[in-house]
Amino acid sequence: MTTATSPRDLAHPARDQIRLETVLHALSDPMRLRVVRELAAADGEVACSYIELPVTKSTTTHHFRVLRESGVIRQAYRGTAKMNGLRRDDLDALFPGLLDTVLSAADAQAARQGTA
Amino acid sequence: MTTATSPRDLAHPARDQIRLETVLHALSDPMRLRVVRELAAADGEVACSYIELPVTKSTTTHHFRVLRESGVIRQAYRGTAKMNGLRRDDLDALFPGLLDTVLSAADAQAARQGTA
DNA sequence: GACGTACTACGATGGGTATCGTACGAGGCG
């Protein structure tokens, strides 16, 4: 939309604007990597509140925004809830295998330590 | 000199100390990603001075240290030169496919823009 | 020993960022 720019309009980068460095940076934070893993496990739309992190709500909002602005997740309001989902299609098209490899690596690391 | 902890002794993390988040963070910097790509292309030991970056020597040293301390590269002195090589064996063992996938993603992104 | 090269160490600086607390807006439900 050209006009209103409601606070409910969420800015997402277009597919060709997604940068590898930015994606890697987004994934390099423990909290965000955890979010991505849970989104991958859920495999669908998940509300922010569904994912519990050991930080305050403010910080959680911040991490979700970083993930969205880096192009890793897609967000949309649905009533009061905000639904989140991985941008698998875009990421797979841009960087084939990257998401799955990172997820596998995270699983492997979690299995190695008890941090599953 | 057995013990002295000479400044020529370089600290590397053991394989099981390498953390995925740290590796991703190391790779999320454009300069460092560039270094890793060049090391992968060279496929062998390369001196620091062989890789030219648009930053000062100090900054280059900093990036090489981050890469070493994250477990991405191995460094060793060889005369006055400092040789660098990817820790392919360790990375592939810990996170199968990760390095190659990231390298492919970087190539793809470079090809898309003229930044090869 | 003297010199040049390769890289480092240290301090400074400016910008990013993870975290929090509090105050606020939007939507559903009684």
Added chain:
DNA sequence: CGCCTCGTACGATACCCATCGTAGTACGTC
């Protein structure tokens, strides 16, 4: 409408980090 929940915005804070310049150390060579 009143209220609760979900999530945001904003300011503050403390920390991390990419960058630089300068001074210094280790090594090879003459």
